[in-house]
Amino acid sequence: MASTIPNEKASLEPLKSLVEKELLEVNDLISKTVESSVDLIPLAARNLMSAGGKRLRPMLTLAAAKLCGYREGPRVIPLAASIEFIHAATLLHDDVIDDSALRRGIPTAKATWGNQASILVGDFLFVKAFQLMLQDGSPKILDLLASASGRIVEGEILQLTTQGDLETTQEKHLDVVIRKTSPLFEAAMGVGALVAESPPSHVEKLMSYGRFLGVCFQLVDDILDYSSLSATTGKNQGDDFRDAKVTLPVVIAYRAGTLEEKAFWTRTFVDQQQKEGDFQQALAYLHKHNALSQTLEIAQSYSVSARKCLDDFSEAPEYPVFKEILQFCLDRSL
Amino acid sequence: MASTIPNEKASLEPLKSLVEKELLEVNDLISKTVESSVDLIPLAARNLMSAGGKRLRPMLTLAAAKLCGYREGPRVIPLAASIEFIHAATLLHDDVIDDSALRRGIPTAKATWGNQASILVGDFLFVKAFQLMLQDGSPKILDLLASASGRIVEGEILQLTTQGDLETTQEKHLDVVIRKTSPLFEAAMGVGALVAESPPSHVEKLMSYGRFLGVCFQLVDDILDYSSLSATTGKNQGDDFRDAKVTLPVVIAYRAGTLEEKAFWTRTFVDQQQKEGDFQQALAYLHKHNALSQTLEIAQSYSVSARKCLDDFSEAPEYPVFKEILQFCLDRSL
Numbered sequence: 001m002a003s004t005i006p007n008e009k010a011s012l013e014p015l016k017s018l019v020e021k022e023l024l025e026v027n028d029l030i031s032k033t034v035e036s037s038v039d040l041i042p043l044a045a046r047n048l049m050s051a052g053g054k055r056l057r058p059m060l061t062l063a064a065a066k067l068c069g070y071r072e073g074p075r076v077i078p079l080a081a082s083i084e085f086i087h088a089a090t091l092l093h094d095d096v097i098d099d100s101a102l103r104r105g106i107p108t109a110k111a112t113w114g115n116q117a118s119i120l121v122g123d124f125l126f127v128k129a130f131q132l133m134l135q136d137g138s139p140k141i142l143d144l145l146a147s148a149s150g151r152i153v154e155g156e157i158l159q160l161t162t163q164g165d166l167e168t169t170q171e172k173h174l175d176v177v178i179r180k181t182s183p184l185f186e187a188a189m190g191v192g193a194l195v196a197e198s199p200p201s202h203v204e205k206l207m208s209y210g211r212f213l214g215v216c217f218q219l220v221d222d223i224l225d226y227s228s229l230s231a232t233t234g235k236n237q238g239d240d241f242r243d244a245k246v247t248l249p250v251v252i253a254y255r256a257g258t259l260e261e262k263a264f265w266t267r268t269f270v271d272q273q274q275k276e277g278d279f280q281q282a283l284a285y286l287h288k289h290n291a292l293s294q295t296l297e298i299a300q301s302y303s304v305s306a307r308k309c310l311d312d313f314s315e316a317p318e319y320p321v322f323k324e325i326l327q328f329c330l331d332r333s334l
Numbered sequence: 335m336a337s338t339i340p341n342e343k344a345s346l347e348p349l350k351s352l353v354e355k356e357l358l359e360v361n362d363l364i365s366k367t368v369e370s371s372v373d374l375i376p377l378a379a380r381n382l383m384s385a386g387g388k389r390l391r392p393m394l395t396l397a398a399a400k401l402c403g404y405r406e407g408p409r410v411i412p413l414a415a416s417i418e419f420i421h422a423a424t425l426l427h428d429d430v431i432d433d434s435a436l437r438r439g440i441p442t443a444k445a446t447w448g449n450q451a452s453i454l455v456g457d458f459l460f461v462k463a464f465q466l467m468l469q470d471g472s473p474k475i476l477d478l479l480a481s482a483s484g485r486i487v488e489g490e491i492l493q494l495t496t497q498g499d500l501e502t503t504q505e506k507h508l509d510v511v512i513r514k515t516s517p518l519f520e521a522a523m524g525v526g527a528l529v530a531e532s533p534p535s536h537v538e539k540l541m542s543y544g545r546f547l548g549v550c551f552q553l554v555d556d557i558l559d560y561s562s563l564s565a566t567t568g569k570n571q572g573d574d575f576r577d578a579k580v581t582l583p584v585v586i587a588y589r590a591g592t593l594e595e596k597a598f599w600t601r602t603f604v605d606q607q608q609k610e611g612d613f614q615q616a617l618a619y620l621h622k623h624n625a626l627s628q629t630l631e632i633a634q635s636y637s638v639s640a641r642k643c644l645d646d647f648s649e650a651p652e653y654p655v656f657k658e659i660l661q662f663c664l665d666r667s668l
Contacts, residue, residue: 038492093457097450116431119453120491123427126457127484130464134476142468150461157454158372 010327012054018321019062022077026058029081033128044109044121049088056217057188058084060325064192064206067318076195078132079141083188085129086149090156090184092122097160098243141194148187155180164246166254166265173251174298177218178211185214205309212306213326219299220333222247223292226283227333238279244269248298250282252291261285296333303330344661346388352655353396356411360392363415367462378443378455383422391522392418394659398526398540401652410529412466413475417522419463420483424490424518426456431494432577475528482521489514498580500588500599507585508632511552512545519548539643546640547660553633554667556581557626560617561667572613578603582632584616586625595619630667637664 016023034045058080065076094100095108096115110118126149133145159176162168189210193203225240226249240247246269254265264281268274286292303326313319350357368379392414399410428434429442430449444452460483467479493510496502523544527537559574560583574581580603588599598615602608620626637660647653 036488038488038495040491040495041488093453096453115449116494117491119427119431120487120494123460124484124487124491126460127480127487131480131484134473134480137473139468139471146461146465146468150458150465153454153458153461154370154372154375157374157451157458160450160454161372161374 009331010324012056012059012325012328014321014324015059015063018066018318019059022062022080023055023059025077026055026062026080026084029077029132030084033081033085033132034125036124040113040117041121041124044092044113044117045088045125047112048092048109048121049084053084053088055084057087057184060185060188060210061192061195063318063321064189065196066192067206067313067316067322068193068196068198068202070192070196073195075136076192078135079145079191079195080188082129082132082145083184083191085125085132086145086152087184089122089125089129090152092118092125094156096122097156098245100239100243136195138194141191144187144190144194148183151179151183155183164244164270166246166250166262166269168246168251169255170248170251170298173246173248174215177215177248181218182211182214185210185217202312205312209306209309209322212302212309213329216299216302216306216326216329219248219295219302220329222249223295223299223333226286226292241268241279241282242274244272244274248295249286249291252294253286253289256289256291257285296330299333300330303327343665344658346390346393346659346662348655348658349393349397352400352652353393356396356414357389357393359411360389360396360414360418363411363466364418367415367419367466368459370458374447374451375455375458378426378447378451379422379459381446382426382443382455383418387418387422389418391421391518394519394522394544395526395529397652397655398523399530400526401540401647401650401656402527402530402532402536404526404530407529409470410526412469413479413525413529414522416463416466416479417518417525419459419466420479420486421518423456423459423463424486426452426459428490430456431490432579434573434577470529472528475525478521478524478528482517485513485517489517498578498604500580500584500596500603502580502585503589504582504585504632507580507582508549511549511582515552516545516548519544519551536646539646543640543643543656546636546643547663550633550636550640550660550663553582553629553636554663556583557629557633557667560620560626575602575613575616576608578606578608582629583620583625586628587616587620587623590623590625591619630664633667634664637661 030049031046034042034049036042061080061083062076070076092109095110096118100108101111108118109121113121129145129149133142136142155176155178159180162172162176186207187210189206190203193206198206222240225237225247227237250265250269254262257265264278264285268278268282306326307323310319310322313322364383365380368376368383370376395414395417396410404410426443429444430452434442435445442452443455447455463479463483467476470476489510489512493514496506496510520541521544523540524537527540532540556574559571559581561571584599584603588596591599598612598619602612602616640660641657644653644656647656
């Protein structure tokens with residue numbers, strides 16, 4: 001699928017090593033914060049938040065702070081935890097909205113405790129996210145996180161009202177991805193830079209890095225759903241197809257497809273009438289039009305844009321870590 | 335049902351007159367705040383927020399500020415709007431959780447746009463509530479509102495895990511009511527007092543007033559659901575029964591009931607097997623054990639407690655308004 005095969009795949013290990021100590025504190029704080037006299041809350045929240053999540057977003061905050069010269073200090077810990085809480089809250093609500101039974105191969109809170117509990121525990125995590133960010137109290141950081149939360153939700157509503165629209169264009173589809181997935185990556189980076197009291201130009205550059213990285217991650221996720229590698233990354237091959245979720249590979253294959261192919265996609269995605277063998281057929285159409293490799297190329301272009309945002313930081317010891325995150329994102333699809 | 339019949343029913347008119355000017359500003363701000371480039375958001379939010387809501391909570395904030403000597407100023411407007419947004423967000427999520435098709439006789443957002451939109455628009459309103467309170471930025475007010483939001487959600491989760499439990503006691507049931515319904519009334523009063531920079535003892539007294547008023551309102555709501563007056567108050571008689579929602583009148587009637595009656599309540603509430611004539615039978619059992627008048631007596635005792643919290647304010651010109659709110663609450667059931 002990719003044009004070059006590197007000797008060794010990039011990994012998240014350099015990032016993990018860089019923020020190892022702080023991430024332990026973030027995890028402790030997450031555990032403490034979900035305590036409640038109402039038993040279901042810590043049960044459901046811990047189930048979600050310990051279920052193999054990569055903690056990518058809080059790690060980005062911790063690492064971005066270091067990249068900007070923030071050394072030791074307690075401020076960044078609740079802020080990084082807050083970002084993970086926003087992420088977890090959106091996951092809980094997404095599972096209800098997508099009617100998902102599994103996430104990373106593990107039963108969702110929705111499957112275990114039902115829709116009602118998932119909605120309310122999601123609300124609880126949202127509130128906790130706000131309480132954690134209030135501990136810092138910096139108006140700029142509060143505004144950034146609140147506005148990111150608002151944009152994520154707007155992006156999700158936009159996705160809801162356009163989903164199943166096979167006639168959409170690449171540009172429109174990417175707009176939804178940027179509006180839904182990028183704000184939290186962007187905010188994760190921005191909070192790290194702000195806590196380190198970086199100049200506005202640096203804050204902006206790192207937020208752009210986060211925005212492009214977010215798109216790159218989402219597109220590779222969408223590729224993986226049609227890839228035989230999905231098992232190794234904890235994704236379930238074919239989930240997006242079964243849920244009739246229109247992702248970029250499908251948009252590309254639909255637009256390039258014959259009338260017969262368009263009828264296939266309409267039956268399986270719009271009418272949601274799927275039968276045995278349809279997933280294999282979908283794979284064949286995706287490969288016929290190089291839809292997965294075209295999606296990867298677009299992901300690569302976002303990765304290049306993200307990398308350019310790091311130019312001002314090339315002297316920092318943390319610089320290679322941020323480059324490797326981008327490579328890790330792309331290498332997942334190999 | 336009540337022991338005395340006043341000549342004239344108390345109303346919310348004195349409260350409305352007191353805050354008329356400011357409430358217009360709050361309503362304007364609410365309209366502006368739900369604007370979004372994603373069309374569904376203002377549609378769904380306006381549908382909910384203009385659908386005959388009493389705006390009771392923001393009016394309490396505006397009036398509490400006046401009671402504490404706050405005269406003119408812009409701070410209280412976004413805070414009062416924020417409280418209405420928290421309320422609206424919980425209503426949207428409640429409608430999904432209770433699977434309600436109507437609210438105050440009008441189709442719910444859930445019925446019109448589906449569960450998914452209701453969850454996400456609820457999230458959007460939550461975020462907007464936080465953005466509005468951030469405009470003020472006073473740490474005490476932010477903490478108060480964030481912690482109230484957290485307690486509401488905890489109360490709702492507690493209700494979810496105990497609902498349908500006919501064996502509960504009056505005390506346990508009232509605990510759920512206090513935890514779920516009171517925090518926002520409490521916060522509405524507290525924010526008004528804090529914005530007026532009242533001394534801590536006054537803030538506390540007015541928050542207690544809000545807490546007791548909240549219980550009083552909820553109990554009278556629960557009575558109205560079994561009352562022929564419900565149509566005039568915009569409630570639908572029998573909704574709680576059909577939804578098998580265990581409210582205080584049912585708790586009282588169940589505990590006092592014969593084995594045969596207990597079997598009736600178990601069939602209709604736990605097994606949710608309801609047939610024609612069951613609602614009339616439920617009414618007969620409730621009346622046999624004076625469950626509605628007992629509930630009203632408990633509501634009255636909360637009203638008395640609330641009134642006592644006003645003692646320090648008896649010289650203020652706004653004092654009679656707050657007394658009348660309590661009487662209005664009780665008079666609704668007559």
